[in-house]
Amino acid sequence: MLEAVSESEVLASNEAFYDAFNSRDMDAMDRLWAKLAPVVCLHPGSTALHGRTQVIRSWQSILGSDGAPRVSVEGPRVVMLGETAMVLCYERVTDPDTGTGAVLAATNVFVREGGEWRLVHHHSSAIGRIVADEQEPHSHLGRPKTLN
């Protein structure tokens, strides 16, 4: 029962992460990353960012850019590892104007800090493309759940 509660809390933090992305809310994004534990990040196609300063700066750049895409999350699944938790999910990243974009697979790692599940790592990488006029481009991904 305790584990089930933790899982729903972790999923809520995972949702809050993507909500912060879509609403371009840098304050919320900052609060979601751990302050005591070490943090790292692997953006798609990029080398690793180590440390909170580098990671937060990268999100400031992404959220502050014009034409930042919209992300919807599909099939999030939690893996509990005691005081650490991982969420594996798919990100459907689309250009709102064209509907084209990409599907990415993501690993989000959380630790419990100050009573909240906070991010210590985000690794996301492309696994497919979304082309215009595609109706059900990735229905094979399993347990789809569009959060946005």
Place this chain on the structure above:
Amino acid sequence: MLEAVSESEVLASNEAFYDAFNSRDMDAMDRLWAKLAPVVCLHPGSTALHGRTQVIRSWQSILGSDGAPRVSVEGPRVVMLGETAMVLCYERVTDPDTGTGAVLAATNVFVREGGEWRLVHHHSSAIGRIVADEQEPHSHLGRPKTLN
């Protein structure tokens, strides 16, 4: 001091993982994955594998295939999260015949189980290509360390 010891142990398990890959040693690969904690895996460009059976089966397929590439590891860095640890590193994956291949960024997550650091997650994704006759294709990756 305790953390430094743990970091070197985690790095040793990370090296053992790539050694098992390069020597096609499925027994060693099997031993390296956790038996009690839940395990997952995100191979490059693929959807997520959940559970030990699926993950081990994928490694049997990879290690058993003809012409499996060779992997060398660069710049491994450990992130300690108490009883969980992450290693972020780069994988230089090359075809031994042609020297061509790809550079991938990897997240390897370990938990302590039976006195050993065992894998619970491997997520690897391409960040660049290696073309023939390239001398120093990725010297910008930071702290390079060729293990093989």
